[in-house]
Structures are given as structure tokens and as C-alpha cells.
Amino acid sequence: MKLVDRYGRPLTGLRISLTDECDYKCIYCHKEGLKDKPRDEMRADEIAKLAKVATKFDIYNVKLTGGEPLLRRDIVEIVRKLKEVGIREVSITTNGHLLYELAEPLKEAGLARVNVNLPSLKPEVYRYITGVDKLDIVVKGIEKAYEVGLRPVKINFVVLKGINDLEINDMMEFVRGKDMVLQLIELEPSNPSFYLKHHMPLDDIEKELVNKAERIIKRSLHNRLQFVLEEGVTVEVVKPVHNTSFCMGCTRLRVTPDGKLKTCLFRNDNLVDFLALMRKGASEEELGKLIVKANELREPFFKKGVSDVPASI
Numbered sequence: 459m460k461l462v463d464r465y466g467r468p469l470t471g472l473r474i475s476l477t478d479e480c481d482y483k484c485i486y487c488h489k490e491g492l493k494d495k496p497r498d499e500m501r502a503d504e505i506a507k508l509a510k511v512a513t514k515f516d517i518y519n520v521k522l523t524g525g526e527p528l529l530r531r532d533i534v535e536i537v538r539k540l541k542e543v544g545i546r547e548v549s550i551t552t553n554g555h556l557l558y559e560l561a562e563p564l565k566e567a568g569l570a571r572v573n574v575n576l577p578s579l580k581p582e583v584y585r586y587i588t589g590v591d592k593l594d595i596v597v598k599g600i601e602k603a604y605e606v607g608l609r610p611v612k613i614n615f616v617v618l619k620g621i622n623d624l625e626i627n628d629m630m631e632f633v634r635g636k637d638m639v640l641q642l643i644e645l646e647p648s649n650p651s652f653y654l655k656h657h658m659p660l661d662d663i664e665k666e667l668v669n670k671a672e673r674i675i676k677r678s679l680h681n682r683l684q685f686v687l688e689e690g691v692t693v694e695v696v697k698p699v700h701n702t703s704f705c706m707g708c709t710r711l712r713v714t715p716d717g718k719l720k721t722c723l724f725r726n727d728n729l730v731d732f733l734a735l736m737r738k739g740a741s742e743e744e745l746g747k748l749i750v751k752a753n754e755l756r757e758p759f760f761k762k763g764v765s766d767v768p769a770s771i
Contacts, residue, residue: 483589541568557599705758
């Protein structure tokens, strides 16, 4: 039974935040839209049970995030259990500093691909953005992930005006000739003053990519455009702000570390508590009704005719 919300958007994936803990202090972190620190974290078996219930609605894709998901000591077990309950594609978004040691066991457990936050190739800029001096080990982790067969490796590059915006060509060279995708990500307005100072619209960059591309792919997720350039460079543009097309292409439910179904990064007023009912011994049928309920609450955050950033951000 496939789920479609009242705006005609199918629900095909879960974005599960495993923890709010992180060893980085990125200056643009949106903390997955969470306002309060989770009181508890789902166990590996609980994450697997949530995923198993989701497969009954033809939801077969799971992305694991944080905080920093690789800080979970049971991260390999989590991936393995997700595959065991029928999840077809498990991916992870990570800051990458533990990826060198974990890429191979994660691949063996069933991980399909990985997104790595790489905001700069310059050590001093990387340190300024992330608060840590770990660029070298992150690059080694990316190389290891590629070596063990995680495909594609996606490089997440949040474009920051006046900080790293002149490095886009360098990042393209970094992925050239490899089965990697450079994701140019627009800064989101989680911190109003920082946003006003460093937000850079990606429209002009996107126009340049249109002119240079040998092929343009429109992904169903968020209606994102992916540009295949010459000599093996693939660039994807992620523009979530004031973008009604982006919101209309949302096919995910978010899940907080403490097991609440969250319908949108920018909303905390309609969470559905899945974990509480699960721990009371609810049946899979009862738990399934919570996924149906969360899907009914889904709606595009940016809608046609609304040009301002809503006050709730």
C-alpha cells in the first residue's frame, strides 16, 4: 500500500536521525530542525522495527543522519538490521571523520552509499567552518568509501558567501573522473543573522551549469537538477529556500533520535510519537497507523504565492 499525501506527493523514504550528538561545531548546522535535545535514543532493534513497519507502505529507502550518525557504536548493527527487515537502500550522511575506519564494515553490512560534508579543501577554511582540524582524515575517509564500493559518494558542499564560495571549481576538480556527485547546497535560514550575511542564491550557478551540461537529470526527490558535465563531473544543486518545486518533490518523513515522526525540517508542531507507542507493545498494525497519520500531516513548507520565509523558521 503506497502512501500519497493530500498534495499528491508519494512517501518513499525515511530520514532517520540516530543521535543529536556531534563532534563538530559547524557554523551553519540546522540540527535537523530540532529545537529541544532528545531525551532518549532509539535502539537498533527499534529502528529496525520502525523500518519494517514502513516497508508495508512500500517505503524502502532509509537515510541515516545525526548529529553525527557514525558516533553510534552500533552503527554497523543498525545498517545490518535495516537490510534484514527489507530496506533496499540504506545511505548515511556524515561529517566523515570516522569514515576511514568504518567504510568497509558498513559496506559489508549493506550500506549502499554515503554523503560526506566537505565544506572546504583549504585546512584553515575547513577548520573555521567545522570547528575541527580533520580535513586530511575526512579526505582519506572519502577515498576509502570510494575504494570499498560505496556508490555514489556524494560530497555535500554548503555554499557560504564570503567564506567558501570561490572554491566551487576546486570542488568540481575533486570529483572529476570519479563516481562521485558534488552537491551544491543552499544555506538554510536556521540562524537569521548568519543567513543574511552568508546566504548565496544558487540560481546564477545553476544557469551556468545548464549551459555547460552535456546532460541534465531531474530527480524525483525534491525535483533536484543534476548536471553531468564533461570529463566525468556531476553536480547536483539543492535549493530548499523559497522553492515550491523543491517542497513539492519531498518524498520523505524525518524521524527524530527519540522516535518521533517529523513531517518537515522547518516544523516541530506536528510530531507523531512512534517510539512511545512501540515501547508500550503496540502491534505493527497500530504502529502503521502512525505512519499513515504522519503522512496525512505532510504539507509543502514553501507554497505557491508565499514568498517570505515563514516566522516559524
